Amino acid sequence: MKIITRHWGKINPLKIDSYIRQRGYEALQKAVREMDPKSVIDEVKKSGLRGRGGAGFPTGEKWEIAAREKSPEKYFICNLDESEPGTYKDRLIAEKNPHQVIEGLLIGAYAVGAKKAYIYINGRYAEQAEVLQIALDQAREKEFVGSGILGSAADVEISIHQGAGAYICGEETALLNSIEGKRGEPRLKPLFPPVSGLFGKPTIVNNAETLANLPYIIRHGAQNYAEIGSKTSPGTKLFLLHGAVKNPGFFEAPLGIGLRELIFAKEYGGGMKSGKEFWFAQAGGASGRLVPSGKLDQVLTYDNCEYPLGSGSVLVVDKTEDIKDYLFSWADFFHRESCGKCVPCREGTYRLWEIAKRIRNGDIRERDRENVEDILWTLGNTTFCPLGKFASVAWSDAMKMFPDKIFK
Amino acid sequence: MQIKINNQSFECQEEETILAVCKRNGIRIPTLCAHPDLLPSEGVCRMCLVETNQAKGLVSSCTQKICEGLEVRTETEKVNKARKINLELLWADHAGKCAFCEKNGRCELQNLAKEYGPDEFKFVPRRKELKPNDELDLLKDNWSHAVFDDANPCLARDSQYCVECRRCVRVCKNIQTVEAYGLNKRSSKTNVGTPYEMPLDCIFCGQCSVVCPTAAITEKDETHKFEEAVADPKKMVVVQFAPSVRFAFGEEFGQPPGTFWEGKLVASLKELGADKVFDTTFAADLTIVEEATELLLKIKSGKAPRPMFTSCCPSWILFIEKYFPEFIPDISTSKSPQQMLGALLKTYWAEKEKIHPENIFSVSVMPCISKKYEAQREEMKASGTRDVDLVLTVRELARLLRKKKIDPSQLKDQNFDPALGISTGAGILFGQSGGVMEAALRTAVEKISGKELGKLEFEVIRGDAEYRTAEIEIGSMKLKVAIVHEIRNARKLLEDLKAGRADYDFVEVMSCPNGCIGGGGMPQPTSPTARKARIQAIFTRDKNMPLRKSHENPAVKKIYKEFLGAPGSEKAEELLHTGYVNRKK
Known part of the structure; x- marks a missing residue:
């Protein structure tokens, strides 16, 4: 079952007609001509679609909050800031079929009553931004974008906003600050964006992959979609496999797939590279948990609290690798990407990085273990936004799983 | 609930x-x-x-x-753990040079460390654990993001002490709308600073230094200049202090806000080696007489509807000069009390005492940071050299006293030196928002109506609302007045005027919260409650003064008779008035 990757390779992403020939933009026509905004939201709610950014918040419910707000001015934003290490699904979506995202964005904006929409794209995705811009221009020519979409009363204008490649700007309130021209830092919640977001107006921020599901849902109906994947997390998901597997790369699979199947099944990872022995996997990028071999029967859904699937990237590590390199790489990433707003994250990620540097060089000091434990605790419990917690996840697991391999 | x-x-x-x-x-x-x-x-x-x-x-x-x-x-255990770890992390990033720090003993981070601090701070490297290379790395790392800036006459910034609490960013943006500070870089290199780390170029209100919990932003310490002057046998050190100072100075020595410490201040300054101590309040009375005369002239000339703005707040002047130069012609040309007294010291008084002005070292103790700037303006050299040689904030004076181990509470009250030491309740009112207006009205109303005022308190313009307006009836005339404090309200007022939404005859502006009483050079911590107590003390003092109208100040009368002639005379114009410069970029 393919939803996201369905037309990849078959269509020319630079030609809108090639998407239209695959019945592209039919869902948009259906939405603006045959459905009122409320029934679009109801349909998405019924489909059970959940946000693909990582948190898995029910998309329809989020929309409903913004739709209920009385403000005449609302915004809809496609979050394409993707910066999680090892994650490039949104980049693929943008370059392989940009119109699918644009169509989804238009449907969403129509549903919540937003006349202005943005695609917030990671500054390092310059090429993809260009592809999207071409797609956008073509869509405007076809009257899919702008005022009076396809002769209906719906107006949606879309702009592409390039970020500067900061990880934190993927956090929705930091993203809003960034569009407003402010420093990319998370805002205090509540109020949540669907109530008070961009320029203080109700705003929906949806991940690009979430939006790419919408044309299918509207065209084939919520019922059809809800039957795909797991009951509580319906639909398919783009997974990215890295590391010591035979076939690394991207795979679209129904949600609810087991981690073991993803890594070892022929149509996906195809098992370990020859001569390599599975040590652990990390699901969800640098902020994901470490999964030992005994836990590979975990299914990947948004309810699975023990090992969240996060962005959907899975790193497979074999036994020849040194955990210290990973520890350094995680600490280095989060130290670099901390926005500097709150004390525990700004200072904690820095001290962790400092210690990680030494650990990697085998220079271990008496206080290191206790200090690392304290830093991980404060990152996990006291930071302003979730980035601090993300920074502590893999480290905390590593400390529990292989303490002897770290401090020796 | x-x-x-x-x-x-x-x-x-x-x-x-x-x-x-x-x-x-x-x-x-x-x-x-x-x-x-x-x-x-x-x-x-x-x-x-x-x-x-x-x-x-x-x-x-x-x-x-x-x-x-x-x-x-x-x-709870969790709460205490969080406090302890986060404090330790902050401490590790802090310069930790307490013994030499200006804020030693009055630093909020140091206080927290004392309160919650463990025996040893774990993230701070131990000397014995460091290899020579580590030390170099640490030093490099420290300097790689340290910013030091004192290329202005008022404030010094040293980011090594900064804890990135952002109070300065918020006070500058939300209260003063100047937005001189923001954040540079990110992650552990995040620095509070100016855009592109250019030297600070603002209105120098110094509110950032009052809210700063550490020594990251401080007044530019000039206490050594005082010590040098006192040690110089050729110099006659003459000190003046502002009306508001006597109501807050005690806080530096553990007194509650609003403690009236005039006599102790005079005594402390004498103890430090000052030869003469005069009262800026005297010059405040003089300012009122000049300013009221200016206002009356302006009204009579029919040049209205443009208002007249007060001119005693140097940050307000800078704000106009830098952001709204079109209003420069509307600012009263009367100098601030500090500069009037400074000018008279080195002319009138020097002449009278037969002292060469060059041998006078004129010092003022102010609640204010930007007075340091005002004193070095080009226009402020009526006597040929700087009229005021040194401006110390309340905090600097207290630091100097602590250094010299002088405890003012142990000193016997002393009186101001005569000549320039007599003042009225009206002058005392200058210390808070609305005070210049009220003092001016006490004089202007009597001058216009020719009748003596019954009740002296103008209750309609009192209160701590940030933007107050009133119509004062003087005989058949109606005087429209407005009082604002904090620059955000001044900006609002100027925009109201520009848009024609308002018109006033006389406008008083003070940049700091509640006026000088909440000044940038005042004791820390500041809070609405502390300022309220200080203001209450001002009103009480005014009420208890034998003289409460500036034009009745005998010393003021005397100086006009002996030296200046009449208000607005050529001599007064030369010594007591000034001009302004368009500094818009």
Whole structure:
């Protein structure tokens, strides 16, 4: 079952007609001509679609909050800031079929009553931004974008906003600050964006992959979609496999797939590279948990609290690798990407990085273990936004799983 | 609504934060970024975390609003662990040069360290553990993001001491709308600073230095200049201090806000080696007489409807010069009291005492940071050299006294030196927002109506509202006045005037919260409560003064008779008036 990757390779992403020939933009026509905004939201709610950014918040419910707000001015934003290490699904979506995202964005904006929409794209995705811009221009020519979409009363204008490649700007309130021209830092919640977001107006921020599901849902109906994947997390998901597997790369699979199947099944990872022995996997990028071999029967859904699937990237590590390199790489990433707003994250990620540097060089000091434990605790419990917690996840697991391999 | 804190019930109002309720009821919660003048809080220091029955994790009490059924615990194991670790992390990033620091003993971070500090700070490298290379790395790392800036006459910034609490950013943006500060870089290199780290170029109100919890932003310390002058046998050190100073100075030595310490101040200055101590309040009376005359002339000339602005606040002057130069012609040309006294010292008084002006070292003690700037303006050299050679803030004076181990509370009160030491209640009022207006009205109303005022208090213009307006009836005339404090309100007023939404005859502006009484050079900590107490003390003092109208000040009368002639005379114009410069970029 393919939803996201369905037309990849078959269509020319630079030609809108090639998407239209695959019945592209039919869902948009259906939405603006045959459905009122409320029934679009109801349909998405019924489909059970959940946000693909990582948190898995029910998309329809989020929309409903913004739709209920009385403000005449609302915004809809496609979050394409993707910066999680090892994650490039949104980049693929943008370059392989940009119109699918644009169509989804238009449907969403129509549903919540937003006349202005943005695609917030990671500054390092310059090429993809260009592809999207071409797609956008073509869509405007076809009257899919702008005022009076396809002769209906719906107006949606879309702009592409390039970020500067900061990880934190993927956090929705930091993203809003960034569009407003402010420093990319998370805002205090509540109020949540669907109530008070961009320029203080109700705003929906949806991940690009979430939006790419919408044309299918509207065209084939919520019922059809809800039957795909797991009951509580319906639909398919783009997974990215890295590391010591035979076939690394991207795979679209129904949600609810087991981690073991993803890594070892022929149509996906195809098992370990020859001569390599599975040590652990990390699901969800640098902020994901470490999964030992005994836990590979975990299914990947948004309810699975023990090992969240996060962005959907899975790193497979074999036994020849040194955990210290990973520890350094995680600490280095989060130290670099901390926005500097709150004390525990700004200072904690820095001290962790400092210690990680030494650990990697085998220079271990008496206080290191206790200090690392304290830093991980404060990152996990006291930071302003979730980035601090993300920074502590893999480290905390590593400390529990292989303490002897770290401090020796 | 009632909530429970540590199993005790407390009455509170909707929309209050947990921190506000705790503070009111004396429950101790450590904070660094929260400040009573900068609400709502931002929750960045993570020191005020508490546990509640509403959330799984810790919540920051400065941002979390209360709700029905809320139960808060402020001293759990988790809370204490969070405080301790986060404080240690901050401490490790801090310069930790306490012994040499200007803020030693009055630093909020140091106080927290004392209160919650463990025996040893774990993230601070131990000397014995360091290899020579590490030390170099540490030093490099420290300097790679340290910014030092004192390329201005008023403020010094040293980011090594900064804890990134952002109070300065918020006060500058939200209260003063100047936005001189922002954040540069990110992650552990995040620095509070100016755009592109250009030298600070603002209105020097110094509010950033009053809210700064550490020594990251301080007044530019010039105490050594005082010491040098006192040690120089050729110099006659003459000191003046501003009206507001005597109501707050005591706080530096443990007195409650509003303690009236005039005699102790004179005594302290004499103890430090000052030869003469005069009262800026005398010059405030002089300012009123000049300014009231100017106002009357302006009204009579029919040049209205443009208003006249007060000119005694140098930050306000800079604000006009830099941002709204089109209003320059409307500023009163009367100098501020500091500069009037400075000019008279080195002319009138020097002549009278037969002292060469070059041998006078003129010092003023001010509640203000930008007076340092004002004193070195090109226009302020009526006597040929700088009229005021040195401006010390209240904090600097206190630092000097502590250094010399002088405790003012142990000193016997002394009186001002005569000649330039007599003042009235009207002059005293200058210390707070609305005071210049009220003092001016006491004089202007009597001059216009020719009748003596019955009640001297102009209640219509008192109060701590940030933008106050009134119509004062003087015979058949109506005088439209406005009073604002904090630059955000001044900006609003100027925009109102520009848009024709308002018109006034006379406008008083003070840049700092509640006027000089909340000045940038005043004792820390500042808060609305502290300022209220200081203002109350001003009103009480005014009430108890035998003379309460500037034009009745005998010393003022005498100086006109002996030296200046009449208000607005050529001599007065030369010594007591000034001009302004368009500094818009």
